[in-house]
Structures are given as structure tokens and as C-alpha cells.
Amino acid sequence: MSGTSVKKASPGSKSDLGPEVASKVSALKGAAEKAYGNREFAKALEQWEQAAKLLPEGARERVDILINRASAYYAMKKFKHAAKECSNALAIAPTSARALQRRAKSLEQQGLYKQALSDIQAINRGPSATDATRDLERRLRDTLAGRRPASPAGAVVPAPANGAAAAATAQQQQQQQQQQQRAVTIAAKCSLGDETRVLHLTSAVSYAQLLDGVKAKFPDAGSFKLKYTDRDGDGVTLTCWNDVRAAMQDALTAVAAPKGGLAPMAPSMKITLVPCGESEVPPPPGEELAQLEAIRRRQEQIARIAAARAEQQAAAASQGQQQKDPQQQQQQPAAAATPSGEIVEIDDWLVDFANLFRRVSGIDADGHAELAGEGYESAQRAMEATLRADEAAPLLDAAAERFREVACNGLYNWGNVHLCVAHKLLDGLAEADAELDKATEAKAVAAFDKAEERFLEALRLHADYVDGLVALAQLEFERAKLRARLIVRPTPPPPAPEGGGEPEKAAADAFQAAQAEALRAALAKVKAADVEAARPHLAKAEEWFGKSAAAAVAADAKRQAEKDARAAARKQQQGGAAAAAEAEAPAAAAPAPGEPGASYAANARIMHGNTLYEWSQLLAAAGAEWRAALDAAVERFKAAECTAADLRSALKNHTHAHELDLGPEPEPEPEAKAKAEAAPAKSEAAKAEAEAKAPKAKGLPALSKKK
Missing domain, CATH: 3.10.20.90 (Phosphatidylinositol 3-kinase Catalytic Subunit; Chain A, domain 1)
Incomplete structure (x- = not known):
């Protein structure tokens, strides 16, 4: 788009436009401003140009239009066009500070520092000088004098290259300014x-x-x-x-x-x-509206949860059951439903601290997030008083523990990202059916090293962080597979068939068969010497799994103790009748191993069992003794309380299943199942007696060699 040209004319008074023309100009300018606000700069330029054409040459109303067009070109990084529009504006109003400043910045972006300095000096000699224009003049002078490298207007200028101390000082000043x-x-x-x-x-x-x-x-x-x-x-x-x-x-x-x-x-x-x-x-803009909506939802959730908590405490107080010891008031994590129906949990310490802040300061912690009524300084003092209150100590401890957990989870996920990088490299190699070269191996090892750094950093924050310990064990096994040159071609998942049922099962079976075939092809390429060289990595993996087992048992015990404490506090508040009703209610089924909510110990044992299972296949491919590793894997699966059906399925999929005596397929017992479903709920003692008399699960495989 060409620039809006004007003839140089002496500044005149505001042009006398007819009402119809003035209305058109106003409408076009409004449309241009709206387009500019939506970052539709080309559209804004066109609207401003149409408005300018309706104005007489040299009319002062053109000045604002021309400067606005310059701003649009500047935003589009078309600095030459921006400078030209400013020059057209200055032809009408030679002393316009806005036009001079915009042209100076446009010239600076083009590296025309002398011309830019001339424009800024013209501003600073008059009454329109500001701190910003004086700063710009100093920067341009320093640039021309070689005292600092050239930089775009408003950019952070790095320190002169005269040593690390100067650079560190400049960086520190920048950080202080940002803070x-x-x-x-x-x-x-x-x-x-x-x-x-x-x-x-x-x-x-x-x-x-x-x-x-x-x-x-x-x-x-x-x-x-x-x-x-x-x-x-x-x-x-x-x-x-x-x-x-x-x-x-x-x-x-x-x-x-x-x-x-x-x-x-x-x-x-x-x-x-x-x-x-x-x-x-x-x-x-759309992203700002999304952010605003998220803030509203958080405020609504906190308000609902705080109100519910206040009602519970008031009810407990009216019954004379409120505990004196704050540590005995633990309850389940506060929860609220979002407008979409999603249940969101908020840590107790956060809601309790909001209530403590309200009580100490007298300020509504759930009110609108602006401090006009109370004043910023009074709110700051109230926060300091809240933090000094005795009741704040356990809440701050809970907050610190929660943030430590979040930090560990963040480092754990960060490490997994590096693992994904390594897997992507190796998958690409397998898909190309290429041999593992030194360059790709070095990149994969570097990604493993970065993952290890993140996992170890998580353990420095929390020495018994179970996920971190398990991740380090699995990472060592990934190193073992790389050292053994086991690179399996990835199998793309099949498209989901319509209707489910048998077609879906057939697709899943085909996918599993393709995975098994890819694994067999990769195992056929491994060499005994490479597998032997991978043993030190497996030994390290075993060490990490041993540590994870102890940490998992401790974590489960801690979680159970917290659950029991919350249940006791809840029963105390609900009263005897509610507690009796809850005692008679059937207990919820425990999550299966590997599912969300399952015990740490069960998940850790499954991960350990999977590693030993895969290692047994590697040993078998190398012609080494593999049964001990598979036996150990089965023991881990049994310790995790995996079902007999899952165990049997895993062994049937082993690459050397043909050497195992799995026995006949277990027969279903429909009558026993129907009786169990029809039977009424039994007491704990009756259940224990029935379980003791019940036959053990059929079909557990024997791992002896086929005869």
C-alpha cells in the first residue's frame, strides 16, 4: 500500500467540513481504530487512507491520521513507510512532537541514528520534552559515540564487552528494574x-x-x-x-x-x-478473555469452598464439637464444581489461610480482587499480621509441603520430556531401518543424562519421592536397552473402528500382534556381547527399584494415616448417627494396581516387574539364562496383587511362551459368580471366613519347562 502523500502547505486552521463529509471521516476513523485494536493493520491503513482522501490537502486533521498510519506501519515493522508517513505529517505540522518522536524511532530502527537524533533534539528543545525523549536522546548519543551497541528503541541494551563483572552488573540492574x-x-x-x-x-x-x-x-x-x-x-x-x-x-x-x-x-x-x-x-483479544474467565472461575470456586467451610465450622461450633487442636480439624480436601461440571480440589491450607486472613484483618478475602476500599498499605499490614499469627504456622508448613510436591512433579515431568526426545530419535532410526550410529547414540545418551539431572534434582528436594526413584530405575533400563542395541520399530495405533464390539477387539488384537512382531524382529538383531555389556545398567536399575520399594511403603502408610485422620475428624463433626451409618455402608472398592489412586507400593512393583519381564526377553534372545528374571517378574506382579488373568495374559505374550507350561485355560464359574452377586452384604468377619473357604484362582501358570 502506498503512503498517503500530501503537498507541503503552511499550517492552517481546522478545515471546515460539511456535516456529511465530517460524518464519513468520523466513521472511517472509528473503523480504522477498531481494526488497529484488533491488530488488523492493513485494514486500518486502508480506512485511514480513505478518511484522508476526504480531507483537503494540508488540513490539520490529516496530522493525526498520518501519525496513526505511521503507528500501524511501525507495528508491521515497515519502518521506512512509518518514517514517510511522519514526514508527511510534519509537512503540515512541523512542530508535532508525536510525529517527530515516531519518526525518530522509525529512523533508529533503520540504523539512521543521526537523523533520529536530530528529530529528538527538536523535541527536547521545546516544551514537549519528556523523560522518554531525553532518554532516547542519550541513547542515540551513546550509540553514535560508540559507548554502547546499537539497539532498537526501547530494547534492553547489553553491557559493554569489558569483562564479566560489567555484564553481571548490567544483568543485575535489569533484573532489579523488572522486579x-x-x-x-x-x-x-x-x-x-x-x-x-x-x-x-x-x-x-x-x-x-x-x-x-x-x-x-x-x-x-x-x-x-x-x-x-x-x-x-x-x-x-x-x-x-x-x-x-x-x-x-x-x-x-x-x-x-x-x-x-x-x-x-x-x-x-x-x-x-x-x-x-x-x-x-x-x-x-481472545486470549485475554480466556484468562479473565479462568480468573473468575477460580474466584467463584474459592468463594464457594470458603462459604461451605464456614458453614461446617459454624455447625460444629453450635453442637459444641469444635476441636481445640487445629491439627485435629483436618478434613477432606475442599472441592467445588466448575461451571462445566468439573470437580476441582483446593488444598485445605489455602482455604484455611483465607479464613485466617479474614479473621485477623477484617478484610473479606473472597471479595473483588482490588484494594481500593482498604488501601494497599493497610492490606499489606494485615497480611503481615496474619503471617505472624500462631495459627498460620501449621498452614505455612502444609503450604511448603504442597509446593515441594508440586516442584518434584514438575521436575519429574521435565525429565520425561527429555526421555521423549531420546525415544523420538531412536524411533526415527528404527522407522528408517538404519543401524545405530555414534551420532544418534550420543544424542540419545545426552537426553538420558538431562532426564537423570531432573529426576535427581527432584530427589534433592524430596529424598523419598517415589515417582522420582522409579523413574531413575526405568531410566537405567532404558540405558540398558540402548547398550544392548535393542531398538524396536514403533507400531502406529490402528484407527478406532466404528461401533466397537468385535471390530474394536479385532483391531486391538491386530495392533498387539504387530507390536509383538516388531519386538521379535528387534530382538533377533541383538548380540550376546551387547546384552552382557548392558548388565551394569540393570544392576543400577535394581538398586533404584529397591529404594523405591521402601519409599513406596512409607508413602502408603503416610497417606493412610492422613486418610484415617480426616475420617476421624469428619465423624467427630457429623455426630454419632452419621458415623454409625457410614460404618455400615459398603466400603468402596480399592483401585486396581496401575490405576489412579492405587497404592504407591503396587505401582512400583508393577514397574519393577515390567522391567524384569523385558530383561528376561533380552536374555532369551542372547541365549542366556532368562527364567530367573521372569520368575522374579512374576513375583513382583503377584506382590502387586495383579489378577491371575493379567498374569496369564502377560506370560502368553512372552517371546518364549512356547517354552512355558501354562496349563489349560481356566474354566469360568458362572454359578459361583451369580451366587456372589446375589448374596447380601456380609459383615467383615463373615467376609473373611468366606474368603478363607473360597477356592483359589485357577489358571496360575507354572513356569517349568515344557516336557
Whole structure:
């Protein structure tokens, strides 16, 4: 798109447009501003150009249009076009500070530092000089003098290359500046006519959050735009987070130094509500609306949970059953349903701390997330008082433990990402039917090393972190398979057949058969020497599995103790009748091993059994003794209480199943099953007696060699 050209003319007064033309110009400018707010810069340029064509050559109304077009080109990184539009604006208004500053930045981006300096100096010699223009002049002078490398306008300039100390100092200053900006709270004075109301904003607030907060302050205002006046005296319409950030940057230039240990306070910024049609309100970007909706859901969840907790405590207090010891008041994790029906749990310590904050400070912790009513400093003091309260100590301990767990889980998942990188490398090699080369092996080993670093880092935070211990054991076995040169071609999953039933089972069977065939093909290529060389890695895996077994048993005991404590507290609050009813209710079935909620010990044993099972197949392929490894795998599966059917299925899929005496297929017992389903609930003693008399599961395989 070509630039909007003008003839150089002496500045005149505001052009006298007829009402029809003025209406068209206003509509085109409004459409352009809306397109710009939606980041549709090409469309905005076109609308502004049409508006400019309706104006006389040299009309002062063209200046704003030309500068806006320059802003659009600048956002599109078309700096040459942006500078040209500014020059056209300066042909009409030679002293326009906005045009001079925008052209200076556009020239700087092109590396034309002398010309950019000339424009900035023209501003700084007049009354329109600001801290920003003076900073820009200093930066341009330093660049021309060679005291700092050239950089784009507003970018962070690295320290001169005169040693590590200078670079470290510059980095430290940058971090301090960023931390200061993040800590600042800005009072936004929002005005509609003669009425002004205040919002307190942080530097992370989005346009969607700001618009939502202003609507809450002015519920009867109807539709409006939000505008602020920048340091050049121009009215700017807010349309997105970047615009809000720019408005805050203007206010942050006068930030006061922190006092009394509190976060620094900034001068207020003024926001004007401009009434308009609903279609003229700049819509927030989609990602900002999604973030706002997520914040609303979290606030609603916390409010519902806190209200439910308060009702429970009030009911317990009225019955005289409230415990004096805070540690005896443990309950199940607070839960709430989201608008979509999803159940979300929130840690007890978080809700309890909100209640403690409300009690100590008198401030509603579930209220709207802005501190206009109480004041930032009073809220800060209230938070400090809450943290000093005796009741806060166990809550903070619970919070620390929870965050430690979250940190461990994050490191665990981070390590798994590196494992995925290694698997992708090896899968690509297998799909190409290529031999393992040194370069690919080195990359895979490097990915394994990175995964190991993450898992060990998790163990440094929590020495008995079960998932981390198991992950290290599995990682060592991955190293063993790589050392044995066992690289299996990945089998793509089949498309899900329509209707399920037999077609779905047939597809699953075909997929399993293809996997087995790929494994057999890979095992056929391994060499005995490579398998022997992999034994040290298996030994390390066994060590990690041993540690994980002990940690898993301790973790299960801890989880059961916490569950029992919550149940006891719940029964204490519910009273005798409710406790008796709960005692007679049938117990929920325990999750199967490997499923969510299953014991740590069962899952760890299954992982250990899977490793030994795969190792036995490697040994068999290398012609080594493999039965002891398979026997050990079966013992782990039995210890995890895997079903006989699952055990039999696993052994049938072993690459040397033809050498095992699995016996005949067990026959189903429909009569026994029907009787068990029809029988009424029995007492615990009767159940134990029935289980003792019941026949043992049939079909457990014997691993002796076929005769």
C-alpha cells in the first residue's frame, strides 16, 4: 500500500467540513481504530487512507491520521513507510512532537541514528520534552559515540564487552528494574463525566480485566471506550494489554522509592470513559478473555469452598464439637464444581489461610480482587499480621509441603520430556531401518543424562519421592536397552473402528500382534556381547527399584494415616448417627494396581516387574539364562496383587511362551459368580471366613519347562 502523500502547505486552521463529509471521516476513523485494536493493520491503513482522501490537502486533521498510519506501519515493522508517513505529517505540522518522536524511532530502527537524533533534539528543545525523549536522546548519543551497541528503541541494551563483572552488573540492574515494575501497584482514576472512581492495578493487568473492573465500578454507564492521555497530550484508546502497559509506563516514570519495606506506590493514571455504541467498544483479544474467565472461575470456586467451610465450622461450633487442636480439624480436601461440571480440589491450607486472613484483618478475602476500599498499605499490614499469627504456622508448613510436591512433579515431568526426545530419535532410526550410529547414540545418551539431572534434582528436594526413584530405575533400563542395541520399530495405533464390539477387539488384537512382531524382529538383531555389556545398567536399575520399594511403603502408610485422620475428624463433626451409618455402608472398592489412586507400593512393583519381564526377553534372545528374571517378574506382579488373568495374559505374550507350561485355560464359574452377586452384604468377619473357604484362582501358570 502506498503512503498517503500530501503537498507541503503552511499550517492552517481546522478545515471546515460539511456535516456529511465530517460524518464519513468520523466513521472511517472509528473503523480504522477498531481494526488497529484488533491488530488488523492493513485494514486500518486502508480506512485511514480513505478518511484522508476526504480531507483537503494540508488540513490539520490529516496530522493525526498520518501519525496513526505511521503507528500501524511501525507495528508491521515497515519502518521506512512509518518514517514517510511522519514526514508527511510534519509537512503540515512541523512542530508535532508525536510525529517527530515516531519518526525518530522509525529512523533508529533503520540504523539512521543521526537523523533520529536530530528529530529528538527538536523535541527536547521545546516544551514537549519528556523523560522518554531525553532518554532516547542519550541513547542515540551513546550509540553514535560508540559507548554502547546499537539497539532498537526501547530494547534492553547489553553491557559493554569489558569483562564479566560489567555484564553481571548490567544483568543485575535489569533484573532489579523488572522486579520493581512487577511490584508496583498503580491507582487508576476512572472518570465518567463528573464522577470519578478508583481501581488499583498491577502491571500484569490485561485490557479485558481493566474493562471488566471499570464496568463493575460503573454498572449503569452503558457502552464506553477507555481512553488515557499520554505524555504528549494525545488521547489514546485502550484496546489490548500492550496499550494498558504503555499507559502504565507513563505513570511508572514517577514511581517513588519503596518505604517501610512496602512495595513502591506509583502516581495515579487517569482513564476517561467515552460513551459510544456497543459495536464501537474495542473487544478484548481472545486470549485475554480466556484468562479473565479462568480468573473468575477460580474466584467463584474459592468463594464457594470458603462459604461451605464456614458453614461446617459454624455447625460444629453450635453442637459444641469444635476441636481445640487445629491439627485435629483436618478434613477432606475442599472441592467445588466448575461451571462445566468439573470437580476441582483446593488444598485445605489455602482455604484455611483465607479464613485466617479474614479473621485477623477484617478484610473479606473472597471479595473483588482490588484494594481500593482498604488501601494497599493497610492490606499489606494485615497480611503481615496474619503471617505472624500462631495459627498460620501449621498452614505455612502444609503450604511448603504442597509446593515441594508440586516442584518434584514438575521436575519429574521435565525429565520425561527429555526421555521423549531420546525415544523420538531412536524411533526415527528404527522407522528408517538404519543401524545405530555414534551420532544418534550420543544424542540419545545426552537426553538420558538431562532426564537423570531432573529426576535427581527432584530427589534433592524430596529424598523419598517415589515417582522420582522409579523413574531413575526405568531410566537405567532404558540405558540398558540402548547398550544392548535393542531398538524396536514403533507400531502406529490402528484407527478406532466404528461401533466397537468385535471390530474394536479385532483391531486391538491386530495392533498387539504387530507390536509383538516388531519386538521379535528387534530382538533377533541383538548380540550376546551387547546384552552382557548392558548388565551394569540393570544392576543400577535394581538398586533404584529397591529404594523405591521402601519409599513406596512409607508413602502408603503416610497417606493412610492422613486418610484415617480426616475420617476421624469428619465423624467427630457429623455426630454419632452419621458415623454409625457410614460404618455400615459398603466400603468402596480399592483401585486396581496401575490405576489412579492405587497404592504407591503396587505401582512400583508393577514397574519393577515390567522391567524384569523385558530383561528376561533380552536374555532369551542372547541365549542366556532368562527364567530367573521372569520368575522374579512374576513375583513382583503377584506382590502387586495383579489378577491371575493379567498374569496369564502377560506370560502368553512372552517371546518364549512356547517354552512355558501354562496349563489349560481356566474354566469360568458362572454359578459361583451369580451366587456372589446375589448374596447380601456380609459383615467383615463373615467376609473373611468366606474368603478363607473360597477356592483359589485357577489358571496360575507354572513356569517349568515344557516336557
